[in-house]
Amino acid sequence: MIKDTVQAMDPKPRLELIPHSLVSNPCAFDHDGIPIRFTINRKYWLRDLPKERNISIAQQVATHWSRVGHAIVSQGGFKEGKPGVHARSIPDGFLIALSWTAGDNLYLAATSPCLAPHETPPS
Amino acid sequence: MSEASEAFRRVLPLAAEHHADLDTAARLMIAHAWVGGGAPHFAASLATHRGSLQSALALALSSLSQAAARQGAQPPAVPHLVTQVPAAPPTHGPFRGIDTRAMSALIAALDAAANRLAATGHHLRAELAALSLPLSPAWTVLRAAEWSATQSPDLRRRLSRIRRSGRWIPAGVAAYELFGAHAVPGDALLSRLAAGDEACLAQLLALRDAALPARVNAWWHRLQPAIRRHLVTVRGFGSLNGLPATVRDEANRHQLGTEKARLTAELALLYGPAALASITADLRLLAVPAALTNQDRTVRLLKNIAMVERALSLGGVSGHPPAYLLSFDLTGTGRLAISWGDPDKADITVTYVPGLNTRLSAFAGDIDRARVLWQQAQATAGSRTIASIAWLGYDPPQLAGTLTPGASVAGDAPAQRGGAELAAFTDGLTAARTSPGRHVILGHSYGSLVTGKAALLRPGRLADELIFVGSPGVGVDRATDLGLPGDHVWVGEDRNDPVAMLGRFGRDPGDADFGARHFPVGRSLMQEAHSAYWAANSVSLTNLGLIATGHYEALQEPMSVNSPQLLMPEAAPDIFEGKG
Secondary structure, eight states, X not given: OHHHHHHTOXXXXXXXXXXXXXXXXEEEEOTTSOEEEEEOEEEXXXXXXXXXGHHHHHHHHHHHHHHTTOEEEEXXXXXXXXXXXXXXXXXXXXXXXXEEETTTEEEEEEEOOOBOTTOOOOO | OOHHHHHHHHHHHHHHHHTTTTHHHHHHHHHTTOOSTTHHHHHHHHHHHHHHHHHHHHHHHHHHHHHHHHTTSOOOOOOOOOOOOOOSOOOXXXXXXXXXXXXXXXXXHHHHHHHHHHHXXXXXXXXXXXXXXXXXXXXXXXXXXXXXXXXXXXXXXXXHHHHHHOOOOBHHHHHHHHHOOOOOTTHHHHHHHHTTOTHHHHHHHHOOOTTHHHHHHHHHHHSOHHHHHHHTTSTTGGGOTTSOHHHHHHHHHHHHHHHHHHHHHHHHHHTSHHHHHHHHHHHHTXXXXXXXXXXXXXXXXXXXXXXXXXXXXXXXXXXXXXXXXXXXXXXTTOEEEEEEXXXXXXXXXXXXXXXXXXXXXXXXXXXXXXXXXXXXXXHHHTTSOEEEEEEEOSOOOOOSSOOOTTSOOOOSHHHHHHHHHHHHHHHHHHHHOSSOOEEEEXXXXXXXXXXXXXXXXXXXXXXXXXXXXXXXXXXXXXXXXGTSOGGGEEEEOOTTOTGGGOOOSSSOTTSGGGOOEEOOOOOOOTTTTTTGGGOTTOHHHHHHHHHHTTOGGGOOEEOOTTSOSSOOGGGOGGGSOSOO
């Protein structure tokens, strides 16, 4: 889904994985404090993008997500040059986001629904 | 004109020029709000001398005026020569250092006052003596001069020692170094603890003096290495607020290891043949087997230790920062504080105060929330560093289930006690810093009430920003009652979160009249709403990261629920404004 989003961008950024995003995030714990369900995440810095194109990139991402049928959940910061968009993918319910960070760096992230270890993400 | 009248005419300008000679010093003390250590003692002495100086000059003029009257002249009017210095200190954030320029200015002001007042005192003595009037006003002025003259070399020497050490020092710790060891309740206990009297530690841990953590930090930095090496092995030492984070971590991990070994050995005994014999014997007597009860207890404690170790295992791994165990105690409802990232050095420290947990094992989720918030805040912060703390340092009220509207819930007494613990913990964070920084506190559910209580105990000094999520009330009716400007108090309420609607402990902080800023958290399914604020990649978590790092302009706003699910930007082009 991330790669698909990047395909829709112009100019195309280089993706740099954020290491801590590889750790599955517990979303449910049992009585002894042992995690039993997890979300799977991926977060990538968007490198090699000119910073003045940030707003345009964010608009492209939002437009693309809408066009392929995902539900835009939130947006913010466009007026101030710190754009961000969140969406929920349809039909598989991933949370996907493009976010602004200090230094005018953007990242693209995807998070699966809360899954038990034996479940695989729907798509 | 009489002799006394002429003397009055000479003394009047003297009084007018010099009655405010100690005002600059007094204003500097108040403006920089140096608290802790000997600062209050010093400030009190300064205030006393300043006040007596003004009284003495007034008394001298009065005395001369009366002498003139006795000599048959018209008694000159004694002008009102009293100045006020402002009483209220300005609010300022907790993570500030000393202002060495202000300190130098204070020393210079004292030097100047010493010289001026000495000359004034001598003149005054001469005038009064010539008329055989009581000399006490002159002695008062000379005592003020002498006091100023003795203070400034001592302050200058101490200030240069601080400058030479090169270390950045928090303001509270500096107050100890600068103003000498003004005795506070913990002083004697710390000395005895360093000398080997370990029983003092329990008393120190029970003290709630706001100045103690700064004293602890100053004390620690002066200890010999051999004493330090021993102290980190003393049970409970790691919970002493004011110690550096690395020291607390070392001491608490040592204790974790010791407890684990002890409990494991105990378990071996509890499952041994002697235990079986004891169980059989108890059952024969129709008694609850004591050995089984002990097994349960030991197993539970070992599970909790396993939970803590599991939580800490991500420290320094897969892009995570080192994890610091700042507090660890398995007794009672338990105490646990873990920081992702070093809170002594981080540019921004976020302390998360969770709500009600009736089991220590439930803290696993809270530790993970702090971890996830670290990830979000660190990604957002760019080159600034983050420390994210899960603080589980109070005894929650015991409830059968979650808070539900209308149910009989606990009062705010546990929050009151918890607030005192949180205030002390924050004093410790402040005292242990090695550079200036920003402190944010995030209170969830009942934890938001604990935070509110702590804010009342430390007006203006608890944090730079407060965030409340899922709050049933924070104990006050207005954001500004918490000691911060209203635009630094944030409230996030999921509209499906029933706890947030309670408004039971003071006005609902989500009310417009409360005066806090709102940040959008999106809307979750009702059964998740009270806990969903930290969901990875959610609007809520993203916004928490943005507020923590101060990037309020980038806050995510949810799309209106009435808008069609498939939003076509072409249909609403005004949403995506900005430079193309």
